[in-house]
Ligand SMILES: Nc1ncnc2c1ncn2[C@@H]1O[C@H](COP(=O)(O)OP(=O)(O)O)[C@@H](O)[C@H]1O
């Protein structure tokens with residue numbers, strides 16, 4: 001039976017902030033399924049980013065729709081999805097699928113994230129797009145259910161910080 005208290009969490013932040021790493025560990029800790037937002041992009045979006053161009057709202061629409069469907073399916077069952085969710089209106093869209101959706105924003109300096117991105121191997125996202133991600137980023141508003149987690153620390157430590165930040 002569905003657990004009405006099963007947490008449904010979006011791990012958000014700019015490219016390279018650690019969403020996939022921390023999201024996977026958090027899902028394990030919670031014992032709920034994990035989804036990687038990059039898997040929801042149409043191939044054209046991946047090609048555009050790989051070619052060094054930031055996505056716009058039109059590109060992101062089908063991607064957000066697909067993530068919204070995943071969240072709708074997990075509503076009442078719990079789950080963790082990594083998704084940059086940079087703009088408030090993107091988060092509003094995701095939240096419409098599950099009003100109790102909780103956002104964990106992985107927050108760190110551009111310098112630290114650029115260093116991690118540059119070291120990351122075999123990924124389509126060029127580090128040169130990081131500035132555009134910070135430009136698009138709208139931090140969580142005071143009326144949004146969520147928490148900011150600082151990314152200075154190892155993956156397990158950050159997953160514990162994220163876990164501790166979830167509503168009880
Ligand atoms: N807490 C951390 N400490 C050091 N390196 C990290 C940490 N979290 C993630 N990384 C590394 O930084 C890079 C970006 O992390 P990733 O999870 O892919 O970020 P995102 O999903 O937000 O793009 C990867 O190479 C990952 O192994």
Ligand SMILES: O=C(O)[C@H](O)[C@@H](O)[C@H](O)[C@H](O)COP(=O)(O)O
Pocket residue numbers: 014015016019020037038049054055060084085125133
């Ligand atoms: O909306 C966007 O501009 C993209 O979705 C972007 O935010 C996302 O971060 C990329 O898919 C790169 O993937 P990583 O975040 O895993 O680097």
